[in-house]
Structures are given as structure tokens and as C-alpha cells.
Amino acid sequence: MFLDASAIVAILVEESGAAALAKRLEQSAHPCTSPIAVYEAVAGVARRLNVTIRAAKKSLDRFLTSARVRVVQITAEMGRAALSAFERFGTGRHPAALNMGDCFACACARQLDLPLLF
Secondary structure, three states: EEEEEHHHHHHOOOOOOOHHHHHHOOOOOOOOOHHOOOHHHHHHHHHHHHHHHHHHHHHHHHHHHHHOOOOOOOOOHHHHHHHHHHHEOOOOOOOOOHHHHHOOOOOOOHHHHOOOOO
16 A cells, blocks of 8 residues: 555644554555655644654654555656646646646555545
């Protein structure tokens, strides 16, 4: 399973759907995410909880370790797939209005042949 930043933030700030997301994550044998999702999640947690980036990063690092989430490298193929996702579903092009992080999450999940948790 590939974790999008939105799922990570939802779990860490305990949004209304956090328990269901955490349960799905627990069922994944090999969860992973990307450095882009980590960046987005740290920024989101810092903003939502009104904490420093350092504190948000510490919280995220603990979460990734406890949930056994591996951070995968972004490949050139993933970059090309993210551009394709933006062309098709990006902000200003489609009602889904995917941003850069969303496009990379979709691309990574697709390239790794994994379901996307968002």
C-alpha cells in the first residue's frame, strides 16, 4: 500500500476517518510512501497542530517507524507518470484538481502496483 500525505496527516491529527485509515494501514504487509509525501505530511501536521516543523517531523518519523512504512525513492518513470497524472487530473485541468503531491502519490502507487491510501 502507498500512503498519500493526506492519509498520514489524517491519522496523525486524528481526523474523523483516522481510525479507518489506520486499520487499512495495519492490514498492509509492506506499506510505503515517498519523500514528497513525507514533506507534505510534515508541513500539514505542523500547520494543523500549530507545532514546529521539527516537532512535526519527529512525530512523523515515529509514525513511519511504528507503522513499518518504507520511504521509496522517486524514479524518472514516476516523475513522467506524475506529469501524465497532472495532464489528465491536475489543478485547472480537471475537477479532481490534483496538486503535485497528489500526482506523485498516484504515480508512485501505479508504478509500484500498489493500492493508494488517501
